[in-house]
Amino acid sequence: xxxxxxxxxxxxxxxxxxxxxxxxxxxxxxxxxxxxxxxxxxxxxxxxxxxxxxxxxxxxxxxxxxxxxxxxxxxxxxxxxxxxxxxxxxxxxxxxxxxxxxxxxxxxxxxxxxxxxxxxxxxxxxxxxxxxxxx
Amino acid sequence: xxxxxxxxxxxxxxxxxxxxxxxxxxxxxxxxxxxxxxxxxxxxxxxxxxxxxxxxxxxxxxxxxxxxxxxxxxxxxxxxxxxxxxxxxxxxxxxxxxxxxxxxxxxxxxxxxxxxxxxxxxxxxxxxxxxxxxxxxxxxxxxxxxxxxxxxxxxxxxxxxxxxxxxxxxxxxxxxxxxxxxxxxxxxxxxxxxxxxxxxxxxxxxxxxxxxxxxxxxxxxxxxxxxxxxxxxxxxxxxxxxxxxxxxxxxxxxxxxxxxxxx
Numbered sequence: 063x064x065x066x067x068x069x070x071x072x073x074x075x076x077x078x079x080x081x082x083x084x085x086x087x088x089x090x091x092x093x094x095x096x097x098x099x100x101x102x103x104x105x106x107x108x109x110x111x112x113x114x115x116x117x118x119x120x121x122x123x124x125x126x127x128x129x130x131x132x133x134x135x136x137x138x139x140x141x142x143x144x145x146x147x148x149x150x151x152x153x154x155x156x157x158x159x160x161x162x163x164x165x166x167x168x169x170x171x172x173x174x175x176x177x178x179x180x181x182x183x184x185x186x187x188x189x190x191x192x193x194x195x196x197x
Numbered sequence: 198x199x200x201x202x203x204x205x206x207x208x209x210x211x212x213x214x215x216x217x218x219x220x221x222x223x224x225x226x227x228x229x230x231x232x233x234x235x236x237x238x239x240x241x242x243x244x245x246x247x248x249x250x251x252x253x254x255x256x257x258x259x260x261x262x263x264x265x266x267x268x269x270x271x272x273x274x275x276x277x278x279x280x281x282x283x284x285x286x287x288x289x290x291x292x293x294x295x296x297x298x299x300x301x302x303x304x305x306x307x308x309x310x311x312x313x314x315x316x317x318x319x320x321x322x323x324x325x326x327x328x329x330x331x332x333x334x335x336x337x338x339x340x341x342x343x344x345x346x347x348x349x350x351x352x353x354x355x356x357x358x359x360x361x362x363x364x365x366x367x368x369x370x371x372x373x374x375x376x377x378x379x380x381x382x383x384x385x386x387x388x389x390x391x392x393x394x395x396x397x398x399x400x401x402x403x404x405x406x407x408x409x410x411x412x413x414x415x416x417x418x419x420x421x422x423x424x425x426x427x428x429x430x431x432x433x434x435x436x437x438x439x440x441x442x443x444x445x446x447x448x449x450x451x452x453x454x455x456x457x458x459x460x
Contacts, residue, residue, distance in 0.1 A: 063216045063260055065227035065253055082224060084249075086256055095355070095409060097242035098223065104242070105411035108353045 064088070069096055074109040075195065076168040077101060081110055090114040154186060163190035198237065201265075201315045204291055206231045208263050214289055217263035218250055225249055227262075239265065239315065241299050245405055247273040248361040251282045266290040268321075269303075271310035272401035272436025273361035279443060282364050294318045303404055323402075327418045343419075347389050349412035350382040356392065356406035356416055362399040362435075369395060389419065396420045397427050398443045401436035430456065 067082040080099030084092040093114045097104035116122055126142035127134035137145075153161060164182040166175045175193070182191040208214045209231050216227040220240040228234060250264050266274060274290060277283040292309070294316035300308035304324025309316075331339050357363045357370060369375055369391050370383075376391060377384045400420040407417040427433050431444040 063227060063229050063253075063257055065216070065218070065225075065249070066221075067224045067226065069224065082244075084225075086253070091252065091256070094225070094244060095359075097244070097408075102411075104408055106353060106355060106409075107351060107411060111353060111355060111358050 067094065072106070072110040072113050073169050074113055079106055079110050081106065081113060083114060090117050150186065159187035160190065162186055162188055163192070164188075165192055165194060167194045169194070198239070198315065201239075201291060201293065202234045202237055204314060205237065205263055206234055208289060213261065214263040215257070215260045216253075217265070217291075218246055218253065219263075219265035220244075227253065239293050243267070243269070243303075243403075243405065243408075245273070245359055245361040245403075246270050247277050247283065248359075248364075250274075250288060251277055251364065254283055254287055261287045261289070263289045263291055266292050266310045267295055268305060268307045268309045269401060269403035270361075272307075273403060275436050275439050276362055276399060276401060276443075277364070278439055279446070280364065285439065291315075295321075305404075306402070325421070327415055328421055331418070343389075344385055346414045347385045348382050349414055350388065351412055352381050352383045352388070353411060355409040355411065359405045359409040361403065361405070362396070362401065389414075389416075393419050393423050397423050398431075398433060398445055399435055400424055 065084070065086045067084055070081050070083050072079040072081050079102035080096030082094040082096050083090055084094060091114075093106075093111060095102060095104045095106040095110065102110075126137045126139055128137045128142060128145060150162065164178055164186075166178045170178075179191045182188055205217045205219075205228065209217065209229070216229045217237075218225070218227050220226060220238050221228070221233075221236040222238055223240045223242050225244045225246060226236075228237060246265060247270055250262060253262060254260065264270070264274065271290060271292065274283065274288070278285045278288075290310065290312075291314050292312045294309035294313045295303070295305065296316065297319045299305075300319050300321040303321075305321040306323035308321040309318045331342060334342065354370065357368065370388060371378075376387050382388075400423060402417065402421065402424060404417050406420070407415065410416055424434070427435075427444060433441070433444050435443065
């Protein structure tokens with residue numbers, strides 16, 4: 063038998079609400095708001111209340127997919143990233159850097175978001191960078 | 198803590214229970230080995246332990262569990278047993294009395310369970326202030342008050358999710374035919390009144406809903422009104438005894454006589 067709760071941070075937005083992940087038999091079975099947490103003190107929004115659901119979801123993407131015609135096919139990371147790099151390069155050369163935009167996410171760390179804007183500005187050469195909270 | 202630790206240790210070592218659901222520090226935790234019991238604590242931060250237990254009994258259909266119960270947990274446990282969500286033969290409740298500070302903070306009328314293994318019983322005082330203030334208002338003013346409260350709702354479902362008495366497989370609050378979807382605040386006042394009606398004969402006034410509400414809606418006061426109506430009409434208070442049938446449990450078999458004033 064196993065049941066424990068693991069303090070964590072809600073992965074969805076930048077607020078950083080404290081959650082307790084409910085774990086039984088090594089699997090996430092639910093989430094509770096963390097009482098006494100300085101950000102949310104035992105309260106959550108609907109995203110926080112359901113933030114465990116994607117972890118074991120059957121619909122979760124576990125491999126890179128490349129769109130071909132109407133469908134997708136599985137690919138290796140090397141192939142997928144290679145395709146993204148070559149297409150970005152091609153579009154930049156043909157249409158100019160302003161034809162490309164980047165969207166980062168509150169779900170990523172500060173460091174990851176910093177890297178994406180750096181990549182956008184320094185590598186591609188565009189200020190077209192925004193984030194999911196303004197969608 | 199010692200009497201509680203000793204009792205849990207004994208139950209675990211004798212194999213009478215496979216695990217004890219309580220708190221490790223501030224967090225809900227299932228103790229399965231006597232060596233872990235040093236970490237056992239009675240946190241003033243309350244979580245819906247009986248609701249978690251119902252989940253664990255489902256996960257471990259053969260498992261027998263010890264359960265830490267405060268007054269509110271015991272009332273929840275009793276209702277969950279009556280509604281067949283917890284099998285009473287597979288739970289050993291161990292009672293803890295809340296201290297004065299927590300009893301007052303919670304505005305709890307009975308801050309202790311039937312049998313107290315740890316702590317001293319203190320007398321609680323139920324918080325009726327807001328309800329009394331509302332009742333002094335005229336109808337229109339009262340309606341305006343509640344509508345302005347409901348307008349703050351962000352539809353997180355926290356009140357339902359944290360509630361130890363919310364155990365339905367399908368929830369009326371997600372039924373588009375009853376409550377129009379896709380809006381925040383959710384349809385007023387239907388969303389909150391549907392939930393209030395469903396608390397009739399169930400709500401044990403633990404107050405976890407109000408603690409979990411990010412919008413600060415005085416939900417407990419709303420459900421207190423429902424509790425009082427059920428008490429006045431049927432003489433029933435949820436959570437007091439496993440034997441006493443709830444109003445919705447015996448309306449159907451003919452033993453119940455509809456009071457004159459309701460005919």
